[in-house]
Amino acid sequence: MPRKKSAPTQEPTLPLPPTEGGPPPLVAIIGRPNVGKSTLFNKILGAKIAIVDDIPGVTRDRNYADATYRNRKFRLVDTGGLDLSSSDSMLTLIRRQSELAITEADILIVLLDGRSGLTPPDHEVVRLLRGVTKPLFYVINKIDTPKSEPLLADFYKLGADELYPISAEHGLGVAELLDDIYPLLPSVDEAGELQPPPRVAVVGRPNVGKSTLVNALLGEERVVVSNVPGTTRDPIDSLVTHQDQRYVFTDTAGIRRRGKIDRGVEGYSVLRSLRAIGRSDIGVLLLDGVEGVTEQDTKIAGSILKQGRACILLINKWDLRDGDAQARQEYELELRRRLSFLTWAPILYGSALKPDSVHRLFPLLKDVHAMFTKRVPTGALNTWLQKILDTHPLPARKHKPSAVTKSAYITQVATKPPVFALFVGHPEDLTPSYLKYLENQLRETYHFTGTPLRLMVRKK
Numbered sequence: 001m002p003r004k005k006s007a008p009t010q011e012p013t014l015p016l017p018p019t020e021g022g023p024p025p026l027v028a029i030i031g032r033p034n035v036g037k038s039t040l041f042n043k044i045l046g047a048k049i050a051i052v053d054d055i056p057g058v059t060r061d062r063n064y065a066d067a068t069y070r071n072r073k074f075r076l077v078d079t080g081g082l083d084l085s086s087s088d089s090m091l092t093l094i095r096r097q098s099e100l101a102i103t104e105a106d107i108l109i110v111l112l113d114g115r116s117g118l119t120p121p122d123h124e125v126v127r128l129l130r131g132v133t134k135p136l137f138y139v140i141n142k143i144d145t146p147k148s149e150p151l152l153a154d155f156y157k158l159g160a161d162e163l164y165p166i167s168a169e170h171g172l173g174v175a176e177l178l179d180d181i182y183p184l185l186p187s188v189d190e191a192g193e194l195q196p197p198p199r200v201a202v203v204g205r206p207n208v209g210k211s212t213l214v215n216a217l218l219g220e221e222r223v224v225v226s227n228v229p230g231t232t233r234d235p236i237d238s239l240v241t242h243q244d245q246r247y248v249f250t251d252t253a254g255i256r257r258r259g260k261i262d263r264g265v266e267g268y269s270v271l272r273s274l275r276a277i278g279r280s281d282i283g284v285l286l287l288d289g290v291e292g293v294t295e296q297d298t299k300i301a302g303s304i305l306k307q308g309r310a311c312i313l314l315i316n317k318w319d320l321r322d323g324d325a326q327a328r329q330e331y332e333l334e335l336r337r338r339l340s341f342l343t344w345a346p347i348l349y350g351s352a353l354k355p356d357s358v359h360r361l362f363p364l365l366k367d368v369h370a371m372f373t374k375r376v377p378t379g380a381l382n383t384w385l386q387k388i389l390d391t392h393p394l395p396a397r398k399h400k401p402s403a404v405t406k407s408a409y410i411t412q413v414a415t416k417p418p419v420f421a422l423f424v425g426h427p428e429d430l431t432p433s434y435l436k437y438l439e440n441q442l443r444e445t446y447h448f449t450g451t452p453l454r455l456m457v458r459k460k
Helices: 037-045 089-104 120-128 146-158 174-184 210-218 265-278 295-306 327-338 355-372 378-391 432-446
Strands: 026-030 063-069 072-078 107-113 136-141 199-203 236-242 245-251 282-288 310-316 347-349 400-404 408-414 419-424 454-459
Touching (some): 026 089, 037 174, 063 174, 107 120, 136 174, 199 210, 199 265, 210 236, 210 355, 282 355, 295 310, 310 327, 310 355, 327 347, 378 408, 378 432, 432 454
Parallel strands (some): 026 072, 026 107, 107 136, 199 282, 419 454
Antiparallel strands (some): 236 245
16 A cells, blocks of 8 residues: 655654663554554554444543564553543543553554544544654544545645554554654663563552552652652662562552542643553552551552562561461451452552561562462363363353363464463363362463463354
């Protein structure tokens, strides 16, 4: 497909992040509802990650995924539709998510619908981007054939020097788009460290002791500590070496309930805190040992799980209750009740002010990171699976009790977190309880402590 090209809109001005442990640039796909953002997101990733539907508003939250193009890494974000004129409450929430994505992104792909032409909502989206100094790529979707290319003429009214005609559904023009994004992505430093240090995000509600803990880990007053909630605004990265093992610790802003968050500086700080979880390997969730487990603690823990990060639960200020014999038992019962989805996360009781608590954290971080990056050989996995099937066979076919699926195959397809693909003849027959049983057996056999596991079922 010929491209409509002239001088580029701007020179590549994105500062390239460091290759050693630094986060990859964030590329956000934005546009009004139903222009094909999720389709393009899936096409770039080469996998159906986002739900695609003709009904506007299917994508509500920001959807993040790691991507690679020609050996250069970046983080791709799918957003909900920007409809600035709508007063619908749900669309307003979706719009807010998209606006936040614009704020946090390093590169913006502005997606427009070539078939419907330039619409008033498109103009509103473009107006929203005025003053944005980040690299902008105006992409016209649904240009499927040469006959469709005259539709591009209308979009030059936007004042863009370059337009990128594509078909997200068929992949036409997507490689050309990525070719121009490519120079903005950080190159791999072959002389640098092969394995970047584990990244650890210290997260929690305001004033639970996050900055105090990071200072204790560093052995210096690197970050400001105050009793005033909200003192920490920007995530702060600090490199720590412990017994020849390096870690990057990120002190984050306290995450309050959404209804109490200001839209200004605090809102941006919370956004960056949530992003810090996504680019970490391990989330250390600080909980207040005196106040107990709150609903907001549960939501932060859910964010760690949603982003597929390893997790350690650190019960801070426990020195204030250490003399209470029943306190620990009662607290742990409450913890497991509220955070029932994190039963695999190890628990550490202590105090950010006590050196022994800090020293006990490092061995736990080492063990959890080893599990987060662990890979089990396929042969060992299938030997394990056969033993499981001998005692707990796969469920019988629905409505056909005599027909039993006798064989299955399993392999690990990814790490960070560990992801396993289970191949069976009839995936629809596997119940959630049976899959949970397999996950528990995987954890027990291979000691997967502190990391989520993903088990995908595929048809043989």
